[in-house]
Amino acid sequence: MNVSVSNFDEAKRSMTVSQxxxxxxxxxxxxxxxxxxVNVMAVxxxxxxxxxxxxxxxxxxxxxxxxxxxxxxxxxxxxxxxxILLDGELLCGPGKPKAEQGAERMVxxxxxxxxxxxxxxxxxxxxxxxxxxxxxxxxLEKSRDMLAEAGLGSVTEKYPGEVSSGMSRRAEIxxxxxxxPKVLLLDEPYRAMDALTKSIMHESLLETYDRxxxxxxxxxxxxxxxIFLGDKVHIVTTRPCQLKKTVNVDIAxxxxxxxxxxxEFRLLMEEVNEAVHEEAIKAFKxxxxxxx
Amino acid sequence: xxDIVQPNNAGVQAAPKKRSRLQKLAQNESLWRGITAIAVFxxxxxxxxxxxxxxxxxxxxxxxxLIPPPSDVFAAWLKVxxxxxxxxxxxxxxxxxxxxxxxxxxxxxxxxxALAVNKYFRDVFFPPFEILRPIPPxxxxxxxxxFWPTNEMSIAFVTFLGAFFTIVINVLGGARTIDVRYLxxxxxxxxxxxxLFSKIILPGTLPSIFTGAAVGMGITWEVVLAAEMISGGGxxxxxxxxxxxxxxYMGGSLEQxxxxxxxxxxxxxxxxxxxxxxxxxxxxxxxxx
Numbered sequence: 001m002n003v004s005v006s007n008f009d010e011a012k013r014s015m016t017v018s019q020x021x022x023x024x025x026x027x028x029x030x031x032x033x034x035x036x037x038v039n040v041m042a043v044x045x046x047x048x049x050x051x052x053x054x055x056x057x058x059x060x061x062x063x064x065x066x067x068x069x070x071x072x073x074x075x076x077x078x079x080x081x082x083x084i085l086l087d088g089e090l091l092c093g094p095g096k097p098k099a100e101q102g103a104e105r106m107v108x109x110x111x112x113x114x115x116x117x118x119x120x121x122x123x124x125x126x127x128x129x130x131x132x133x134x135x136x137x138x139x140l141e142k143s144r145d146m147l148a149e150a151g152l153g154s155v156t157e158k159y160p161g162e163v164s165s166g167m168s169r170r171a172e173i174x175x176x177x178x179x180x181p182k183v184l185l186l187d188e189p190y191r192a193m194d195a196l197t198k199s200i201m202h203e204s205l206l207e208t209y210d211r212x213x214x215x216x217x218x219x220x221x222x223x224x225x226x227i228f229l230g231d232k233v234h235i236v237t238t239r240p241c242q243l244k245k246t247v248n249v250d251i252a253x254x255x256x257x258x259x260x261x262x263x264e265f266r267l268l269m270e271e272v273n274e275a276v277h278e279e280a281i282k283a284f285k286x287x288x289x290x291x292x
Numbered sequence: 293x294x295d296i297v298q299p300n301n302a303g304v305q306a307a308p309k310k311r312s313r314l315q316k317l318a319q320n321e322s323l324w325r326g327i328t329a330i331a332v333f334x335x336x337x338x339x340x341x342x343x344x345x346x347x348x349x350x351x352x353x354x355x356x357x358l359i360p361p362p363s364d365v366f367a368a369w370l371k372v373x374x375x376x377x378x379x380x381x382x383x384x385x386x387x388x389x390x391x392x393x394x395x396x397x398x399x400x401x402x403x404x405x406a407l408a409v410n411k412y413f414r415d416v417f418f419p420p421f422e423i424l425r426p427i428p429p430x431x432x433x434x435x436x437x438x439f440w441p442t443n444e445m446s447i448a449f450v451t452f453l454g455a456f457f458t459i460v461i462n463v464l465g466g467a468r469t470i471d472v473r474y475l476x477x478x479x480x481x482x483x484x485x486x487x488l489f490s491k492i493i494l495p496g497t498l499p500s501i502f503t504g505a506a507v508g509m510g511i512t513w514e515v516v517l518a519a520e521m522i523s524g525g526g527x528x529x530x531x532x533x534x535x536x537x538x539x540x541y542m543g544g545s546l547e548q549x550x551x552x553x554x555x556x557x558x559x560x561x562x563x564x565x566x567x568x569x570x571x572x573x574x575x576x577x578x579x580x581x
Contacts (some may be wrong), residue, residue, distance in 0.1 A: 076476055113473035117495035117577050126479035126491070154554045159577040179481060 020049075022182035022215030024050040024073065030240075031068050044240035045082070052081040053213040054088070057230035059220060059276060061283035065241030067221045070185050073217065074107045075099035086182060096163060106176035107185045112168055114160040118262050120171045121148060121156040127179040143178060150174050150204065164240055166197045170204055177212060183221075186218045190225070194278035199257055202228055223276060227251075227268045228260055235275045238283035245275045296375070334362045360547045368547035381552075384532040385559065388444075388516045392451025393509060399510075400456050401501060404463025409493065421460065429454040429515045433522055447519045454515035455508030462507070466500020467493055499578065502571040506564055513560050533559065 031043040042065035050056045058066050071077040071083055073091065075098060083093025091099035099105075114123050124143035128134040134142065147156045150170050160168045169189055176184055190198045206229065209216060220226050226233045233247040249268060251259055259265055317323060341361035372378040406413045407421075429450050436446040464575055465468075470493060478492050520534025533556050540548035 074476075074480065092323045101476070103480060103482050107477065108479055109473045109477070111473070113471070113477040115474055115477075115492065115495070117498070117575065119577075126478070126483075130478070130484065130491070161577060175481075175536070273564040 001068070014050060021052055023052040023087050024048075024056075024071075024183060024215065025083075025085040025088075026050075026069070027083050027085070029069065029072065029084060030080050031065070031072065031077070032080045038110055041240040042187040043072075043079075044242050046242050047082075047235070048234055048243055048246075050217065051216060052214055055209060055216040055218065055229055055231045056135065057218050057220060057233045058236060059223060059226050059233055059272065060236035060241065060244075061238045061276075061279050062221065064236060064238045064279075064283065065188055066236060069241060070107070070187050070217065070219055073183070074098065074105055074185055075101040082100040103183040105129060105185060106179055106181040107184075107187065108172050108176055108189045110187045110189065112160075112165070112172055112189075114168050114172050114175065115162050119157050119159055120152065120163070120168075123160070123171065124175045124178050127175065131179075143174075146174050146178055147171065148206065164197075165193060166201055169193075169201060173205065173208060177208065177214070181214060183215045183217055186216065188221065191221070198225070200223075203257065205229065206253075206255060221271050223269060224260065227265060228255065233268075233272055235272065236285060237277070238279050245278065247272050247275075311498075317409075337362050358546060360550055365550045367546050368545070369551045369554075372548065372551060378536070381531055381533045381536040382555065382559065385513075385516055385520065385534065388447050388451055388520075388532065389509075389512045389559075389563065392448050392516070393455050393505075393512050395448075396452050396455035396459055396508060396512075397505065399452075400459035400504075401463055403495065404460040405467055405489075406491070407460070407464045408467030408490065408497075421457075425457045425461070429509075429511070430518055433519060447516065450519050451512050451515050454511040455505075457503070458508040458511055459504040462500045463497055464505025466497040466503075470496040494556075498575050502567065502575070506567050509563050509567055510560065513556065513563065517556060 026046060026048045029043055029046045030041070033040040033042055040136055046069065048056070058069070060066050067145075068077060072079045072111065075091070078097035079092055080097070084091045084099065086104070091105075097243075114120070115126070121140055121143045124147060125134075125136070125139035127180075128139040128142065132154070133139075143269065144153070144156045147153060150173070152167060152174070153161050155167060160171070163171070173184070186208055190201050193201065202225065218226075218229065227247075227249055230249050233249060234243055235245045235247070236242060237244045247268060251264060253266075337359075338361045341359045373541070403417075407418060408414075419505060421494055432450050432453055436449045437443070440446040474492050474496060478488055483491065516532065517534035517537075520532040521538045533552055536548055536555075537552035540546075540552055
């Protein structure tokens, strides 16, 4: 995607239209950690299909292996059995336990990973620059444009330490999006935020999604967040991580905060809550057993 | 949101520009507190030193012996200020500190980074490094006096050692504790090994480099002074603030000893200020803290 400034807008438009990419297939994935010979099974025979342009929310108890799954997709960790495909191409599987890291799968981390020594604009420009796709000045120009589009136009030259956590998290998503990824992998990005900031983050993410239709793989604990943002909510079991139940969220887009007070939202909450509660109890009991 | 913030911001930024630098300095509360603290300290010192003179021997504070009052020290200082020998001491000491320190930085930073990023390098060089590190620089003085052909070189070598170990251990620690998220994020975005090193590991280690430099600079001054006292009195080389103090001690000039000590204090302060300024220059993102 080599965009010069003149056809920049046009390229953006084409980006929003042709988005039939980013389909993830997770097939029978098993991950066994082997620290000091004790087999710990983090993920067991886990399968899910994520369609291109889908917002897929993964909900499960803490420490259940959700992040392991995300790390496998991103190429940070290997898998033991099974395979993961992106648009039909093998990321990892038999004979290739660890996927290569690549800009088509961008991760937004739990605690944020903007480089503290770069301004927001430099952070966002980093990807296209190191990939050699854009020159430094063009990358910075595009970066400022995209930050402005995300409502961060006034802080492009600030360092991450100078802006709020909400702003830096939004900037981080912009940093991911500038690489034109097929999939956005989010690992509880809004975990430590207060309810107010969180709701603003959600609206901003939804707005971004409506514009780009990028596939989103989003790990969370927050059930309301899961239903509000997602097309599908995958509830996974406590360790080892396995798909327990998939709830389809058929609430029309674009969604706004009012959605959360609707009747259909409440019914979905009940459904998800029930499944999650069961797992939470199981996880709690397993913890008690381990201690006994 | 943007519309409200911007004009407000501009207004705040424009306001301080109307005051001149001097005015700003005069209104700096921290500066005045510092000046007051030093003045009070000098006053207490003066009273303490002149106690017996003013109130008689029977009122002397027990344990406090011969201390020259700051006014006498100041007078002694005024006397040595025009002498080129005094400034030569400054020059000699500064030259030694800077050369030892610079060589320690030039050798130490790459060495520390290599230890951090390369396992084989670490396996080979870290054990001997760790055995040599606990040896205090001053313990090297006799050996280096014998080993190096001139006194000057021995002093430079010992000074170098003083800063080297501190810098290396800080660089190593800093580079190894860079958050793995930064490395993963950069790799996901397609950073090459060189990009990782130059754009992530190096800036990520900079704070530790400057911490190491600040501590190393302090040690360097200690070592230089001690080395000058030990070896500086010889026929070759010599001089320096350490020798200045030693010489004053031999000559029995109490005031001049204190002049030498304060000179070292000022020299040390100037050196660490320089490092702080450099740190601010190299790490603009840290200026906010």
